[in-house]
Amino acid sequence: MSKELKVMEQKQYDDEIDLYELIEILVRHKWSIVLTTILCTMLSLGAALYVRNKTPNYLIKSILIQQDTYGLKGVNKINVDTVLLQDKNVEKILEIEPIKKEYLENTPEKMQNMASERKFLQELITISKNEKNNEEISIKTEIIVNESSSRDIINKYIDILREQDNLADIIAKEKKLKGDSLEKTKVEIENIQNEILDIFKKDSELRALKPEEKMSYIAAKYPELNLRKSEQEKYYNTYVNELIRLDSLNDKMDIIKEMTDIYFLKGQSKAKLILAVGIIMGVFLGIIVAFFKEFIDGYKKRYKK
Numbered sequence: 152m153s154k155e156l157k158v159m160e161q162k163q164y165d166d167e168i169d170l171y172e173l174i175e176i177l178v179r180h181k182w183s184i185v186l187t188t189i190l191c192t193m194l195s196l197g198a199a200l201y202v203r204n205k206t207p208n209y210l211i212k213s214i215l216i217q218q219d220t221y222g223l224k225g226v227n228k229i230n231v232d233t234v235l236l237q238d239k240n241v242e243k244i245l246e247i248e249p250i251k252k253e254y255l256e257n258t259p260e261k262m263q264n265m266a267s268e269r270k271f272l273q274e275l276i277t278i279s280k281n282e283k284n285n286e287e288i289s290i291k292t293e294i295i296v297n298e299s300s301s302r303d304i305i306n307k308y309i310d311i312l313r314e315q316d317n318l319a320d321i322i323a324k325e326k327k328l329k330g331d332s333l334e335k336t337k338v339e340i341e342n343i344q345n346e347i348l349d350i351f352k353k354d355s356e357l358r359a360l361k362p363e364e365k366m367s368y369i370a371a372k373y374p375e376l377n378l379r380k381s382e383q384e385k386y387y388n389t390y391v392n393e394l395i396r397l398d399s400l401n402d403k404m405d406i407i408k409e410m411t412d413i414y415f416l417k418g419q420s421k422a423k424l425i426l427a428v429g430i431i432m433g434v435f436l437g438i439i440v441a442f443f444k445e446f447i448d449g450y451k452k453r454y455k456k
Contacts (some may be wrong), residue, residue, distance in 0.1 A: 156157040175299045176445045183444060184437030192435060195429020199422035206420035210301045213410040214309065216320075221400055223325060228313045229406065231278050231288055240311050241268050247307065249300040250275075276304065287410065302413050312407055319404045326397050333390040346376060 177184065220226040234240050245251045245268060254271050255263065275295065281287035292304045348370065360368055370377040 175442055177438065179425035180444050183440045184434065187437035187440050188366070188430065191429050192426075195426050195432075198429070199425040202425060203420045203422040206418040206422075207293045207295070208418050209416040210292050210298060210413050211289055211416050212305050212309075212413045213287060213289050214312075215408040216286050216288060216312070216406060217403075217408065218316075218406045219403075221318075221403070223321050224320075225317070225353045226321050227315050227317045229312055230309050231312065234270055234311055235272055235276070238265055241265065241272060243311060244272055244304060244307050247300055249296040253295055254359055276308065276343065280293035285340025291416070298415070305413055309378060309407065309409075316323065316406050318400075318406060321399055322400055322404065326394060329390050329397070331395050333387065333394065336387045336390060338381055340387060343376065343380045343383060347380075350376075 216229055216231070218226075218229055233243075245254065254268065258267055273440065275293050277289075277291040279289045281289075290305050290308055292301050294301045300346070350369065350373065351365075356368070356371075
């Protein structure tokens with residue numbers, strides 16, 4: 152074998168990775184790996200605890216808003232998205248003392264105005280609609296003080312939505328209007344009947360007719376009276392049917408139906424992920440430290456030679 156070939160084989164052998172040598176390096180510097188892993192684990196544990204403590208918890212409630220105008224004019228459309236756009240509603244929610252106090256403590260005095268109050272509540276309250284049913288609404292609020300004040304926020308929000316609902320008032324007005332019209336129609340029909348009685352008394356030809364012929368006779372001889380009678384009877388039936396319909400709407404006046412009680416929703420933190428990543432990074436850095444120390448030790452030995 153030539154000298155050049157031996158040199159090439161020796162170089163190739165030197166370039167190969169010796170697995171046993173790597174393991175020996177890790178064993179020699181095992182405490183460096185352990186200490187680095189412990190340090191990183193402690194740091195990641197602290198970060199995980201901080202993140203978990205800072206992760207907010209929530210209260211949530213689902214409601215169902217089933218609203219229809221039922222052919223009535225002036226019925227308000229409940230809109231959950233515009234509640235906080237109205238200044239009076241912002242003021243109502245901030246009447247909850249602990250929430251108002253939290254706002255004042257976390258907002259610089261020069262920034263305290265209606266715009267910042269609205270932004271504070273918009274960040275605090277989340278409204279979401281069910282993708283399959285837009286009538287199903289979820290009201291979620293972050294617990295920033297305690298559960299009691301957060302419950303008050305949800306209840307106040309629902310009260311504001313109910314204030315938008317004027318269906319009961321519209322139905323009451325319509326019933327009064329139709330009732331008054333019905334009474335006037337009754338009076339008019341009674342007057343027409345009295346006029347017909349007077350005709351019976353004065354018209355001798357009418358008295359001589361058979362009962363089934365009398366109304367035909369009146370319709371032919373007194374067409375205006377008959378037309379008035381037909382119109383008033385038509386109005387009467389219309390008003391009666393409308394009042395029956397309005398009475399049937401009483402069961403539908405509860406537009407906002409509470410589907411669930413207010414329940415606690417734990418915030419999803421990344422504490423476990425942070426801890427796991429910290430441990431893995433600790434082991435990885437420990438191995439790097441081990442090889443770095445081995446490199447330093449090797450360099451020192453060469454330098455001494």
